[in-house]
Amino acid sequence: MKRAIITGITGQDGAYLAELLLSKGYEVHGIKRRSSLINTDRIDHLYQDPHDENVRLVLHYGDLTDSTNLIRIVQQVQPDEIYNLGAMSHVKVSFDTPEYVADVDGVGTLRILEAVRILGLAKKTRIYQASTSELYGLVQEVPQRETTPFYPRSPYAVAKLYGYWITVNYREAYGMFACNGILFNHESPLRGETFVTRKITRGVAQIVLGMRENIALGNLDAKRDWGHAKDYVEAMWRMLQQDAPDDYVIATGVTTTVREFVRLAFAELGIEVAFTGEGIEEKGIVVACHHPDFQVPTGQEVVQVDERYFRPTEVELLIGDPSKAKTQLGWAPRYDLAALVQEMVQADVLLFQRDAYLQAGGHAVLQTYE
Numbered sequence: 001m002k003r004a005i006i007t008g009i010t011g012q013d014g015a016y017l018a019e020l021l022l023s024k025g026y027e028v029h030g031i032k033r034r035s036s037l038i039n040t041d042r043i044d045h046l047y048q049d050p051h052d053e054n055v056r057l058v059l060h061y062g063d064l065t066d067s068t069n070l071i072r073i074v075q076q077v078q079p080d081e082i083y084n085l086g087a088m089s090h091v092k093v094s095f096d097t098p099e100y101v102a103d104v105d106g107v108g109t110l111r112i113l114e115a116v117r118i119l120g121l122a123k124k125t126r127i128y129q130a131s132t133s134e135l136y137g138l139v140q141e142v143p144q145r146e147t148t149p150f151y152p153r154s155p156y157a158v159a160k161l162y163g164y165w166i167t168v169n170y171r172e173a174y175g176m177f178a179c180n181g182i183l184f185n186h187e188s189p190l191r192g193e194t195f196v197t198r199k200i201t202r203g204v205a206q207i208v209l210g211m212r213e214n215i216a217l218g219n220l221d222a223k224r225d226w227g228h229a230k231d232y233v234e235a236m237w238r239m240l241q242q243d244a245p246d247d248y249v250i251a252t253g254v255t256t257t258v259r260e261f262v263r264l265a266f267a268e269l270g271i272e273v274a275f276t277g278e279g280i281e282e283k284g285i286v287v288a289c290h291h292p293d294f295q296v297p298t299g300q301e302v303v304q305v306d307e308r309y310f311r312p313t314e315v316e317l318l319i320g321d322p323s324k325a326k327t328q329l330g331w332a333p334r335y336d337l338a339a340l341v342q343e344m345v346q347a348d349v350l351l352f353q354r355d356a357y358l359q360a361g362g363h364a365v366l367q368t369y370e
């Protein structure tokens with residue numbers, strides 16, 4: 001039985017990857033931070049009683065800022081594969097906590113590589129590093145591929161640049177099987193609530209259920225290449241099953257503006273939204289509502305622009321060329337944008353129907369700072 005360690009198992013990708021590896025018969029060890037509230041919501045459906053001797057999902061407390069625990073866990077597990085997904089992954093927040101991000105997303109990667117090396121596992125343990133399309137930053141070439149020069153535009157991206165190169169360096173210096181997956185944005189119903197797609201699908205669900213009037217967003221012109229996280233974790237696994245380590249772009253090859261994502265999300269529930277005005281004055285307004293159950297009045301301003309969501313330096317355009325992954329990994333996305341939007345909107349409607357029911361019964365529901 002293969003053993004894998006996943007850092008960041010409580011995150012979006014960690015949850016899908018744990019599910020995938022368990023389905024393939026792996027013993028999965030997840031590294032989880034201690035938090036004052038339980039934060040395993042995304043993997044609770046995979047829970048296995050730790051007292052059961054055949055348990056195949058084991059959680060360890062740990063943190064990427066603490067090499068002592070990483071070394072201990074790697075020594076104990078002797079993993080065949082490590083997927084380093086743990087990170088402070090929010091680009092805007094990285095401008096507020098730049099030093100912490102450098103420590104976790106940059107030096108954290110080094111700590112994993114060093115743990116494997118000093119424990120003498122360099123030839124046994126294969127490593128996946130969660131690199132990102134944010135490395136491309138300021139547009140140098142379109143579409144972006146493995147050979148496109150990097151130009152990071154946030155403390156997050158700069159920290160990930162270190163993670164990328166230290167992974168390449170350990171591969172070259174010590175012959176380690178270490179791969180960078182340069183993944184473009186990928187989303188799902190498990191996406192963190194403050195990333196733009198989920199913020200939109202949650203907002204749409206709340207608006208149709210009469211729980212709020214509008215959503216405030218930042219740069220509506222930004223273009224992203226959005227795929228589904230379920231497809232992308234499959235690519236991570238495939239990278240570690242190859243004969244030789246390498247770096248791969250994982251993307252759909254299609255790019256869409258934030259504005260268009262908003263339009264598609266409302267359209268999923270039969271609501272037509274048109275945009276008027278420019279810059280900070282731009283608004284999204286309902287022009288028709290065709291849904292039999294949800295009545296959102298024509299003329300309601302459902303989207304506003306708030307400059308608090310602008311970034312000091314922005315990444316305006318991302319579109320990836322996944323040809324290498326298609327040829328060498330046999331990987332192709334199964335979801336297109338329409339299927340992704342549909343799944344996310346429908347999941348959030350269900351979620352907020354539950355909240356609306358609880359609210360009607362006098363119960364407090366959780367609020368999210370977006």
Ligand code: NDP
Nearest residue numbers: 008010011012013063064085086087089130132183185186
């Ligand atoms: P999430 O933000 O959903 O999950 C991040 C995970 O990292 C969580 O489990 C989080 O724990 C954990 N984590 C945060 N800080 C630490 C720390 N100091 N020590 C240990 N663990 C920590 O991210 P995603 O699942 O979306 O992304 C996974 C990885 O892929 C990240 O590295 C991200 O930067 C990268 N990536 C993501 C892309 C995307 O579009 N989703 C695209 C390209 C790269 P907790 O639950 O306690 O917060």
Ligand code: GDR
Nearest residue numbers: 089091132133134184185194195196197217218219222309
């Ligand atoms: P990104 O994702 O920065 O690409 O990083 P995010 O969804 O946060 O932003 C995408 C684009 O939307 C614009 N935007 C807004 N973003 C947020 N969060 N909130 C808003 O209200 C809003 N309005 C407009 C942003 O300016 C941006 O242009 C994600 C993360 O998962 C990273 O960890 C990962 O590396 C990259 O994707 C690839």
